[in-house]
Amino acid sequence: MAMNYIFPLWPAYPELFLLVMVCVVLVADLFLGDENRIVTYALTQATLAGCLLITYFMATAEPTYTFSGMFVADLMSDVLKLLVYIAVMVILVYARPYVAARGMFRGEFFGLALFATLGMMIMISANHLLTLYLGLELLSLSLYSMTALQRDSAQATEAAMKYFVLGALASGMLLYGMSMLYGATGTLEITRLNEIIFSGGGNNVVLIFALVFIVAGLGFKLGAVPFHMWVPDVYQGAPTAVTLFIGSAPKLAAFAFIMRLLAQGLGGEQLVAEWRQMLIVMAVLSMAIGNITAIAQTNLKRMLAYSTISHMGFVLLGILSANVNGYGSGMFYVMVYVLMNLGTFGMILVLSRSGFEAENLDDFKGLNARSPWYAFLMLLLMFSMAGVPPTVGFYAKLSVLQAVIDAGYTWLAVVAVLFAVIGAFYYLRLVKLMYFDMPVDAAPIKPRLDVGVLMTLNGLAMLVLGIMPGWLMKLCMDSIQVSL
Amino acid sequence: MSPAFPLLSLAIWVPIVAGMLVLATGGDRNAPGARLIALIGAVLGFLVTLPLYFGFDPNAGGFQFERAVPWIESFNVNYHLGIDGISLLLILLNSFTTVLVVIAGWQVIRERVAQYMASFLFLSGFMNGVFSALDALLFYVFFEATLIPMFIIIGVWGGPNRVYAAVKFFLYTLVGSLLSLVALIYLYNVADGSFSLLDFYRLPLPLPAQILIFLAFMAAFAVKVPMWPVHTWLPDAHVEAPTGGSVVLAAIMLKLGGYGFLRLSLPIVPDASHYLSGFVIALSLIAVVYIGLVALVQSDMKKLIAYSSISHMGFVTLGIFIFNVHGAEGAVIQMVSHGFVSGALFLCVGVLYDRLHSRQIADYGGVVNTMPVFASLFMFFAMANSGLPGTSGFVGEFMVIMGAVKANFWYAALAATTMIFGAAYTLWMYKRVIFGAIANARVAGLKDVDMREFLVLGMLAVAVLAMGVWPNPFADVLHTSVSDLLSHVAQSKLPVQ
Numbered sequence: 001m002a003m004n005y006i007f008p009l010w011p012a013y014p015e016l017f018l019l020v021m022v023c024v025v026l027v028a029d030l031f032l033g034d035e036n037r038i039v040t041y042a043l044t045q046a047t048l049a050g051c052l053l054i055t056y057f058m059a060t061a062e063p064t065y066t067f068s069g070m071f072v073a074d075l076m077s078d079v080l081k082l083l084v085y086i087a088v089m090v091i092l093v094y095a096r097p098y099v100a101a102r103g104m105f106r107g108e109f110f111g112l113a114l115f116a117t118l119g120m121m122i123m124i125s126a127n128h129l130l131t132l133y134l135g136l137e138l139l140s141l142s143l144y145s146m147t148a149l150q151r152d153s154a155q156a157t158e159a160a161m162k163y164f165v166l167g168a169l170a171s172g173m174l175l176y177g178m179s180m181l182y183g184a185t186g187t188l189e190i191t192r193l194n195e196i197i198f199s200g201g202g203n204n205v206v207l208i209f210a211l212v213f214i215v216a217g218l219g220f221k222l223g224a225v226p227f228h229m230w231v232p233d234v235y236q237g238a239p240t241a242v243t244l245f246i247g248s249a250p251k252l253a254a255f256a257f258i259m260r261l262l263a264q265g266l267g268g269e270q271l272v273a274e275w276r277q278m279l280i281v282m283a284v285l286s287m288a289i290g291n292i293t294a295i296a297q298t299n300l301k302r303m304l305a306y307s308t309i310s311h312m313g314f315v316l317l318g319i320l321s322a323n324v325n326g327y328g329s330g331m332f333y334v335m336v337y338v339l340m341n342l343g344t345f346g347m348i349l350v351l352s353r354s355g356f357e358a359e360n361l362d363d364f365k366g367l368n369a370r371s372p373w374y375a376f377l378m379l380l381l382m383f384s385m386a387g388v389p390p391t392v393g394f395y396a397k398l399s400v401l402q403a404v405i406d407a408g409y410t411w412l413a414v415v416a417v418l419f420a421v422i423g424a425f426y427y428l429r430l431v432k433l434m435y436f437d438m439p440v441d442a443a444p445i446k447p448r449l450d451v452g453v454l455m456t457l458n459g460l461a462m463l464v465l466g467i468m469p470g471w472l473m474k475l476c477m478d479s480i481q482v483s484l
Numbered sequence: 485m486s487p488a489f490p491l492l493s494l495a496i497w498v499p500i501v502a503g504m505l506v507l508a509t510g511g512d513r514n515a516p517g518a519r520l521i522a523l524i525g526a527v528l529g530f531l532v533t534l535p536l537y538f539g540f541d542p543n544a545g546g547f548q549f550e551r552a553v554p555w556i557e558s559f560n561v562n563y564h565l566g567i568d569g570i571s572l573l574l575i576l577l578n579s580f581t582t583v584l585v586v587i588a589g590w591q592v593i594r595e596r597v598a599q600y601m602a603s604f605l606f607l608s609g610f611m612n613g614v615f616s617a618l619d620a621l622l623f624y625v626f627f628e629a630t631l632i633p634m635f636i637i638i639g640v641w642g643g644p645n646r647v648y649a650a651v652k653f654f655l656y657t658l659v660g661s662l663l664s665l666v667a668l669i670y671l672y673n674v675a676d677g678s679f680s681l682l683d684f685y686r687l688p689l690p691l692p693a694q695i696l697i698f699l700a701f702m703a704a705f706a707v708k709v710p711m712w713p714v715h716t717w718l719p720d721a722h723v724e725a726p727t728g729g730s731v732v733l734a735a736i737m738l739k740l741g742g743y744g745f746l747r748l749s750l751p752i753v754p755d756a757s758h759y760l761s762g763f764v765i766a767l768s769l770i771a772v773v774y775i776g777l778v779a780l781v782q783s784d785m786k787k788l789i790a791y792s793s794i795s796h797m798g799f800v801t802l803g804i805f806i807f808n809v810h811g812a813e814g815a816v817i818q819m820v821s822h823g824f825v826s827g828a829l830f831l832c833v834g835v836l837y838d839r840l841h842s843r844q845i846a847d848y849g850g851v852v853n854t855m856p857v858f859a860s861l862f863m864f865f866a867m868a869n870s871g872l873p874g875t876s877g878f879v880g881e882f883m884v885i886m887g888a889v890k891a892n893f894w895y896a897a898l899a900a901t902t903m904i905f906g907a908a909y910t911l912w913m914y915k916r917v918i919f920g921a922i923a924n925a926r927v928a929g930l931k932d933v934d935m936r937e938f939l940v941l942g943m944l945a946v947a948v949l950a951m952g953v954w955p956n957p958f959a960d961v962l963h964t965s966v967s968d969l970l971s972h973v974a975q976s977k978l979p980v981q
Contacts, residue, residue: 368640390625401666402559402669406673414666417663421655421659425655428635428655429651432639436646474557
């Protein structure tokens with residue numbers, strides 16, 4: 001019996017491998033001097049590459065449950081995990097020169113990054129409220145510490161404090177909601193939860209109360225209005241390399257979180273009707289406040305924080321359609337968003353150098369004159385964020401709008417479109433600064449070779465995926481289809 | 485040439501690939517190379533469109549040179565191309581204009597030459613894409629993609645107030661097109677998951693839905709045309725854009741709007757088109773008359789021509805929405821003719837601007853004394869703009885007025901005032917700039933057009949004259965397509981009760 005509990009073990013191989021490797025990395029790092037820190041970096045990248053291979057070759061279409069139904073591996077988890085690995089690997093490449101120039105190129109940075117990755121993987125594969133919460137906390141605690149990694153920066157410390165306090169509050173709400181769910185249904189297992197609610201079990205009033213707390217908690221984690229206050233401050237305060245981390249891969253985990261909890265656990269018809277209303281309000285407010293406030297920002301990181309909020313509004317639009325099409329489009333949107341975000345923050349890192357943070361909009365002035373190629377890549381990223389074809393950002397918006405209209409909310413699509421136009425304004429402003437203005441900073445832009453190559457791939461991916469978006473869309477739809 | 489040969493794809497991708505090659509030449513050190521590749525690309529791009537004309541069967545209905553390849557399968561989107569007579573003419577016009585624009589910018593543009601040339605080549609490819617797309621999403625993608633190069637063209641090489649103009653241009657058009665995207669997605673859902681325009685044509689739709697869809701389409705196309713009162717971006721964009729940008733903007737980008745009405749609005753929502761035709765006609769007539777008067781008082785030559793464009797495009801929308809063969813055919817001819825004439829006028833202003841760096845009418849006078857060849861070419865285009873018989877400007881306007889008389893005498897009467905206003909503002913400007921005593925020392929020092937400028941203006945003059953004296957080659961390919969379209973529009977698509 002005790003043996004059966006953890007069998008089959010293979011669905012959790014990537015997590016186990018990663019856990020072992022984090023320990024190896026941390027221990028190995030103790031024996032390395034600063035001049036050999038590159039070994040830690042290489043080990044970290046190798047670990048992620050190893051996870052990537054394991055997940056890729058272990059991938060199965062059918063959901064497989066293990067640990068007595070607390071853990072699941074399905075197509076959705078595999079796809080999301082693969083992108084998480086890739087995102088973290090890219091983040092580490094982009095971040096390396098930046099953290100090295102600021103004295104953060106130490107074992108802790110890599111250890112925390114790996115623990116955060118582990119947390120995301122557990123969230124993505126959770127089929128039990130406790131597993132879900134465990135993964136979430138592992139991720140969040142790693143992120144809080146990463147934010148505060150630059151010890152002598154008052155700004156970073158303040159951001160970490162704010163992040164921690166509000167994050168803890170959100171976790172508390174989630175936990176409270178989960179306990180109510182347990183009280184109403186007597187189970188913490190997500191698939192069981194769905195069955196019990198479907199068969200009419202559970203007190204409806206308690207369930208709805210639970211729902212309110214859970215949606216509020218999710219809103220915090222996702223950074224949707226009105227639970228968004230931490231986002232701009234943390235984005236601005238954290239070291240850019242960490243902002244890059246916070247803004248990208250965890251969004252994939254947050255999406256999985258919503259899928260597992262709302263779509264799989266609470267996806268019964270009467271409950272969908274309840275949380276859909278909340279999501280509509282959150283989505284509209286996120287798009288409105290995110291886009292309008294972003295216009296007023298002069299700090300690029302802050303502007304991107306508000307832009308993130310508006311993008312999360314779009315993701316919520318996909319989810320609230322509450323069918324395969326809608327969830328699939330939400331997943332596609334998140335994946336595209338992560339790629340765009342990686343490129344954009346990566347570009348800020350490329351322009352930053354020792355003792356100089358390229359975090360104001362004006363730092364991008366005249367980029368075309370300084371480096372036409374990086375300006376072009378940034379142009380692709382910005383038009384993709386704005387959702388202009390032929391970049392992939394357009395297809396992300398298209399698929400979400402299609403799902404929303406299909407679900408009968410044409411007015412929501414019109415609202416979304418109008419806010420997208422407002423959003424286009426501030427992305428255009430960045431293009432304007434790069435192309436139409438004269439440079440104020442003449443420092444040459446010479447990133448390391450690996451950063452340059454990845455940046456190029458990242459920017460061109462906007463265009464290539466924009467010309468051939470079909471396979472990724474299909475992959476998302478299939479994942480959702482299998483997992484629901 | 486075998487019918488399977490992908491001519492339309494070539495028309496789209498030859499300029500785009502050429503644009504990439506031009507970009508690859510890098511900085512301004514290699515500017516001569518960039519210019520040469522751009523010219524070769526543009527000429528090749530034009531040459532590949534010629535077989536389209538000669539292989540086109542003017543008597544066959546429907547779409548020709550059709551090709552469909554699955555593109556985004558999860559959305560059932562196809563890379564579906566095909567043209568009828570209307571698209572054929574616009575594709576030819578577009579590819580022809582691109583050659584001219586490349587030559588016109590040969591010496592004038594000295595900074596970031598590669599990016600300038602590449603932008604125009606990309607633009608040309610995208611616009612050919614719009615004109616040949618038979619899949620709504622493909623249409624939309626190309627339609628929107630044109631914004632990016634144009635935004636860059638206006639913003640980088642434009643005049644002092646270029647940033648304002650570029651952003652205004654972009655946002656104005658984006659609002660409209662995103663609304664039309666919502667309409668297209670709605671249609672996709674109603675059509676059971678198909679983005680094919682041909683499926684949309686067959687789709688029965690109740691009147692309220694048709695009206696909403698029509699208004700959404702109109703938001704996109706009216707801004708592009710541009711119709712009064714959403715025209716205000718055009719004078720700004722034109723004044724600030726470099727000469728090449730103005731030419732492409734006037735000659736082709738505005739046509740995307742008229743083309744959109746013909747390809748999407750009319751056949752997809754015919755009942756709403758009839759229902760709201762009075763509204764569109766009213767706006768068109770306001771554009772023709774009121775904007776004509778506005779043009780009269782302009783002191784900036786480019787602005788004057790920009791307003792004249794709006795007024796002439798009013799003719800196009802008028803012709804489209806009176807629903808008869810003369811009107812619709814006249815509208816298309818007018819679009820092509822306006823492409824030649826307004827393009828030529830912007831080039832003429834460009835010639836003056838390159839020399840004196842002023843577009844103010846007051847800074848000129850007596851130019852004929854120093855630039856006689858230029859003065860005569862300019863004269864010819866000014867006449868064409870006022871609709872003189874024997875030039876292309878006359879044919880389109882005459883046909884639209886003829887169509888309008890059949891629909892309602894007063895439409896025709898109001899529209900015909902353009903003949904007067906058009907002549908007034910164009911010739912008055914011409915008189916002040918070209919005739920009279922030499923205004924100042926700078927005018928006295930002007931040099932006449934060189935070979936390159938003469939070549940560009942000369943080619944346009946030939947086109948304008950040819951189309952004016954012998955419009956049949958242009959009109960012939962239109963007959964079947966236009967009557968097909970009109971017979972389709974005449975059928976109600978309301979669901980049978």
